[in-house]
Amino acid sequence: MTTTIKDVAARAGLSVMTVSRVLNGERHVSDQARDKVQEAIEALGYRRNVFARGLPGSRSFLIAMLIPEIIPDYVAEFQQGAVEQCRSAGYHLVVQPFDSRTGMAAQAVAAAVASLRPDGFLLIPPVSDDLAVLDTLDEAGVPYARLAPSVQPQRGASVAVDEVEAARAMTSALFELGHRRIGFIGGPPDHGASAWRLEGYRRALAECGLAADPQLIAPGDFLFATGEAGAEALLGLAEPPTAIFAGNDDMALGVMATAQRLGLSVPGDVSVAGFDGGEISTLTWPQLTTVRQPVQAMAAAAADAVIGMVDAGTMQGPARRLDFTLLLRASTAQAA
Amino acid sequence: MTTTIKDVAARAGLSVMTVSRVLNGERHVSDQARDKVQEAIEALGYRRNVFARGLPGSRSFLIAMLIPEIIPDYVAEFQQGAVEQCRSAGYHLVVQPFDSRTGMAAQAVAAAVASLRPDGFLLIPPVSDDLAVLDTLDEAGVPYARLAPSVQPQRGASVAVDEVEAARAMTSALFELGHRRIGFIGGPPDHGASAWRLEGYRRALAECGLAADPQLIAPGDFLFATGEAGAEALLGLAEPPTAIFAGNDDMALGVMATAQRLGLSVPGDVSVAGFDGGEISTLTWPQLTTVRQPVQAMAAAAADAVIGMVDAGTMQGPARRLDFTLLLRASTAQAA
DNA sequence: TGAGTGATTGACAACGTTATCAGTGAAGCT
DNA sequence: AGCTTCACTGATAACGTTGTCAATCACTCA
Known part of the structure; x- marks a missing residue:
């Protein structure tokens, strides 16, 4: 037997409608009634039934x-x-x-x-x-x-x-660390984020007066495996980048894994940055430089x-x- | 205006109750009625309202x-x-x-x-x-x-x-790889898993004829940071373990991070194993040896x-x- | 042929809440 | 005093579905 508004109303000596009004915090309820209802609710441990509440059509909560x-x-x-x-x-x-x-x-x-x-x-x-x-x-x-x-x-x-600005700022930060060849690994085309992050990267290069070398941009799909693939491609270039900015953290981890597998030190031989700033970015060594989204x-x-x-x-x-x-x-x- | 059972019933030329019976796949409905209802449902794009369904007290789904x-x-x-x-x-x-x-x-x-x-x-x-x-x-x-x-x-x-058996098997596998000093990092006391995994570890040691050195068991709470701390303690021993079995993957990542920070190679200098087998265990280099729970x-x-x-x-x-x-x-x- | 059985169907009440509308007083105005 | 206004309260009808029970019909069995 679950307690209903009726039980509360009976105990408070009021009508169900008044109880309902108290529950919904409506005006036009005397303080006296409000107190009585509150007392009854507490005493009975009453909770509104979501189903009955949503049924009359107004809201489902x-x-x-x-x-x-x-x-x-x-x-x-x-x-x-x-x-x-x-x-x-x-x-x-x-x-x-x-x-x-x-x-x-x-x-x-x-x-x-x-x-x-x-x-x-x-x-x-x-x-x-x-x-x-x-x-x-x-x-x-x-x-x-x-x-x-x-x-x-x-x-x-x-x-x-502002993901464009974030990607710009990150790329710019890499520039200020002295990096002049900065690789980028993109995301899937159906994510707007892919375009924004690439745009921010490009904007930073332009601002810093760096040429946009298409060889330095690898495709990706925000998954670890494409981070690995992208890193392999970028690090295999005749003139490899000294920093790689991956479009998200998962791919950045792929980059780190590949670098380490190739015997390169991170950040000694190549710096790696990601995007998102989830918990995972703190669970690696070295900890991942990234853009944190709240x-x-x-x-x-x-x-x-x-x-x-x-x-x-x-x-x-x-x-x-x-x-x-x-x-x-x-x-x-x-x-x- | 949302379509209700009533609409369906009207279109099918049947009562709401018959429609309800069809919807619930009950017996005692003629194939003819069933077909008519199905047709009406499709034509009207009808879906049952969860609220009204749960209200009579039977089920909320x-x-x-x-x-x-x-x-x-x-x-x-x-x-x-x-x-x-x-x-x-x-x-x-x-x-x-x-x-x-x-x-x-x-x-x-x-x-x-x-x-x-x-x-x-x-x-x-x-x-x-x-x-x-x-x-x-x-x-x-x-x-x-x-x-x-x-x-x-x-x-x-x-x-x-069977987490005891899983932990026993993992510890045993480490033994078969030639490890004779195997460290363990435990979990929080309010997780039954902590006790099971420790028990499996102990059982394997006993089976393999290894002494249970209390120094080789570090406390933890299933978080990355305690994996780091545990690894630091274990690897700092006068006679450090050659393999560390962490109670879960997060702590195992902490162990790997610490080992790498200390300049130790994984698995060259120390082998690391985890428990859980989530996605995260594939996002590192080297990939983590672990027990996969489905x-x-x-x-x-x-x-x-x-x-x-x-x-x-x-x-x-x-x-x-x-x-x-x-x-x-x-x-x-x-x-x- | 008449009673009994089982399958199929529908009418109606119920579930717990809110919306609507109609009261009841009390206070403020002319 | 008579009228309006306002704050408060409650009775009643929904909301869309399922449970209960009764009604109908076609059979089967003796």
Whole structure:
């Protein structure tokens, strides 16, 4: 037998409606009634039933988040920030799996919306750039917050760091360490981040008066293996780079592994820098120089934005930009 | 305007109850009626509303999972397996944050049960050994599956690998590589895994006829930093070990980092082995020798077990034991 | 042929909450 | 005093689904 509003109302000697009003913090409730209800709630250990709450159609108090079949580090960190923010606002986070290989994210979203009626959606790359998903949510009237959107960034709410500037700053920092041949390993084309980071790299080279040698740019897909491959290509050049800036941390680890396998010292023979600043970047020796994105804070901001949109009944949310941090650690050093 | 069972019933020319029966795959529905309903569902793009479904008290089709404020690698992997299994069984996974430092897991569980009415709970260490949590769930009649339980393992369903045997096998493998002084770094006391892995290590030493030198056992807490500290202690001994078996992968990475910092080669001067076999163990050079636990499969088994208990209406579930794999990789080598 | 059986179907109530609307006083205004 | 306004409260009807029970129909069996 679970306790319901009725039980609380009976104990407080009031109607269920008054109890409901207290629970929702509405006006037009006397302090006396409020106190009685509070007492009854505490005494009975009452908790609202989410189902009954969402049934009348107004709200479900559920925020949904799509997660890919492989959870990268930053997704876990994002989820952590999101779930905490949801909890403190009285919402629950439901994770929805989807197969990123099929590219049917919009269908997964539609299914989730229809069966779960979430009040809001949290979108992380590359789904945050999937226009079919945005259309689906717009049509359903479900507000959403996007992490690092690169196409039509004005739609919904968004949270991002200035990745172009971050990549520029990192490249520039390598220049200031004396590096004149700086390699770059890019990301997959469906991530807006790939283009931003490359652009920042290019911009820095131009600023520093370095020629943009296309040989120094290797393709990648944000996975360890392509970091290894990229490093092999770059370090095998007739005139190899003295520093390699990988588009993310996983690839940077691949670069470090390859360098060490080739008998090169990091940072003695080659400096290595990454991007993201997840926990993994601290679990190596030498510790990885990287750009830290405050993923958890970004997630909290995203959840906050989407909940605000629910309250306001709008599909348009703020575009927040958080600060990145350059973490210059032991994997980079003065050029020889 | 969302489509409801009513709409489907109207289009099919049947009652809502018949539609409900079709949706739930019940008997006593004619093939003709079934077809008409199916057609109407497809045509209208109808999806069941989870809230209305859970409201009558039968089921919520929600499985809850408690996650700590820091998500280790294996938790993300577990979640991945769980969410996928839930989806294919028509359930949704709700993640519930809790502050592991306060030790109030039982309260978080009680709150989740009251407001969410989940059909089942998934418990990961160390919460899977929290008896207050089990009591709470027993009292609420919510079935649960436990990952690697060490106390009162018969309660609820459980999924585990034989960690004692795994640790014994790994230690034994190091012995067979010629190592005679094998160090061990333990885990936190509130993880049953800590005791199991130490026990396996001890058992192997006894089997191989090696003396159990207490100096060779360093304390740890499954974090990178204590791997570093443990390695420092062990490698600083007058007679240092030629191999170090860390209680998990994070600490093993700490050992590798420390060895490299001290100018020792891995595996040339010291072999390093870990435990867990998460993705991280492949992102280093040399790649880490470790025990792989099939965490994702374990999660699927756990979700499967708990859903089976929901169907059967029982609080008692199967105790499944999955196979581990010894991954002998480049961080271990023949003793000098 | 009449009773019994089993399959199929539908009407109606219930689940716990919130939305809507209609009260009840008390206070403020003319 | 009579009128309006405002703060507070409660009765009742939803919300979309499933559980319960009764009704219908086609058979089978004696």
